[in-house]
Amino acid sequence: MKLNTNSNIYTVVYAAVVVVVVAFLLAFVSTALKSKSDANVENDTKKQILASLGQRNVADADVEATWDKYIVADLVVDTAGNIVNEGKEKDQAGFRINRRDIKPENNALPVFVATVEGQTKYVLPLTGKGLWGPVWGYLAVDADGQTVFGAFFNHESETAGLGAEIKADYFQEQFKGKKLEDAATGDVLTVVKNGKVEKPQTQADGISGATLTGNGVAAMLADGVNMYRPYLQKLNP
Amino acid sequence: MASLFSKENRLAFTEPLSLNNPVLIQVLGICSALAVTAKLEPAIVMGLSVTVITAFANVIVSLIRKTIPNRIRIIIQLVVVAALVTIVSMTLKAFAYDVSVQLSVYIGLIITNCILMGRLEAFAMTNGPWQSFLDGVGSGLGYAWILVVVGAVRELFGNGTLLGFNVIPQAAYEAGYVNNGMMTMPAMSMIILGCIVWAHKAYVSKKTK
Numbered sequence: 001m002k003l004n005t006n007s008n009i010y011t012v013v014y015a016a017v018v019v020v021v022v023a024f025l026l027a028f029v030s031t032a033l034k035s036k037s038d039a040n041v042e043n044d045t046k047k048q049i050l051a052s053l054g055q056r057n058v059a060d061a062d063v064e065a066t067w068d069k070y071i072v073a074d075l076v077v078d079t080a081g082n083i084v085n086e087g088k089e090k091d092q093a094g095f096r097i098n099r100r101d102i103k104p105e106n107n108a109l110p111v112f113v114a115t116v117e118g119q120t121k122y123v124l125p126l127t128g129k130g131l132w133g134p135v136w137g138y139l140a141v142d143a144d145g146q147t148v149f150g151a152f153f154n155h156e157s158e159t160a161g162l163g164a165e166i167k168a169d170y171f172q173e174q175f176k177g178k179k180l181e182d183a184a185t186g187d188v189l190t191v192v193k194n195g196k197v198e199k200p201q202t203q204a205d206g207i208s209g210a211t212l213t214g215n216g217v218a219a220m221l222a223d224g225v226n227m228y229r230p231y232l233q234k235l236n237p
Numbered sequence: 238m239a240s241l242f243s244k245e246n247r248l249a250f251t252e253p254l255s256l257n258n259p260v261l262i263q264v265l266g267i268c269s270a271l272a273v274t275a276k277l278e279p280a281i282v283m284g285l286s287v288t289v290i291t292a293f294a295n296v297i298v299s300l301i302r303k304t305i306p307n308r309i310r311i312i313i314q315l316v317v318v319a320a321l322v323t324i325v326s327m328t329l330k331a332f333a334y335d336v337s338v339q340l341s342v343y344i345g346l347i348i349t350n351c352i353l354m355g356r357l358e359a360f361a362m363t364n365g366p367w368q369s370f371l372d373g374v375g376s377g378l379g380y381a382w383i384l385v386v387v388g389a390v391r392e393l394f395g396n397g398t399l400l401g402f403n404v405i406p407q408a409a410y411e412a413g414y415v416n417n418g419m420m421t422m423p424a425m426s427m428i429i430l431g432c433i434v435w436a437h438k439a440y441v442s443k444k445t446k
Contacts, residue, residue, distance in 0.1 A: 005306050010306055018313060026323055040330065160279055209418055
């Protein structure tokens with residue numbers, strides 16, 4: 001007997017079977033690979049945090065060792081600047097907080113404490129919106145809570161060659177030595193349009209043709225500095 | 238083996254490279270061709286991913302083509318493509334994380350690439366798996382080389398680099414050469430693509446006369 005592939009029953013059963021098969025297949029692949037891809041994501045996060053401390057292009061195999069060498073604690077602070085969790089156990093406190101959950105309403109902000117050449121640095125995670133999708137970054141701050149030691153930015157879907165350049169070293173390098181805030185004028189660390197830097201203390205030069213991504217980074221910096229201000233002030237009373 | 242590479246099968250592979258190029262002649266996949274060609278590297282990666290996925294989607298659909306109910310065939314094709322793309326993306330995430338990060342945006346674009354739907358509907362639904370595989374690889378590569386050419390031109394003149402390496406010597410900049418910022422704008426890929434279509438049409442019509 002030849003099946004009538006145009007009958008309603010056949011069509012419905014066929015669609016149902018295909019969907020169930022595909023669903024099982026995807027669920028299987030996803031669970032089988034989950035532990036591996038989670039480990040990759042964690043490794044990548046560590047790489048990004050290390051990049052903000054000037055440790056760029058760490059090889060995959062060396063990430064753990066470099067991480068242990070520099071990172072002392074992963075604190076959690078609240079929006080009033082009090083330390084909620086000392087983060088003494090390796091990667092159990094601040095590191096567990098998802099990047100998307102770093103907002104004032106959650107009242108749990110991670111801070112990574114690092115020692116670079118004997119000096120204490122604080123790495124603050126930042127999140128914001130670019131032109132096409134999320135942008136994020138890590139800002140390493142000196143023990144005075146004011147001077148930028150290094151910065152790392154990344155993005156999900158900014159335009160290659162334009163907004164995507166926030167990921168480039170030359171853009172990130174210029175943040176070194178800038179101030180989070182200028183107490184006298186009230187300026188905060190920001191990104192201005194390409195070639196329009198007037199206050200080199202707090203302004204970073206944007207990328208030509210990527211003004212909107214630059215604005216996104218500027219807003220992210222402003223939000224981040226605002227969120228962490230109480231904590232940073234306690235660092236240097 | 239001879240029948241595997243019969244004239245007909247060779248045609249299935251070579252036609253999409255030039256005479257029946259998916260981008261130049263069928264005008265499919267233009268949207269993603271414009272989106273990922275600001276630099277050479279994403280263009281290459283996107284071209285290769287589309288090639289792999291078109292080839293395997295073609296094979297799978299060709300294998301089940303006789304069982305697919307006619308009225309929901311597009312939906313079934315889409316399910317096959319989407320499942321394939323998701324599996325590839327999860328595998329990359331687990332075994333080649335760096336590549337998957339670069340691909341993050343484009344992976345999603347592959348599902349909506351009309352070359353896939355076009356080849357599945359026009360070829361795989363009526364041909365055997367091996368031929369469909371060749372057609373998929375050919376169509377994918379036909380798409381890939383266009384992306385690579387556009388990507389190379391745009392990166393070379395827009396940033397002065399190829400694959401991130403400086404190609405234009407520093408001396409040229411000192412002599413007053415400036416990178417053309419226009420090239421990094423999406424509109425320029427439209428214009429470059431137009432020029433390629435023009436040159437290709439001229440070449441093809443001369444050849445067929």
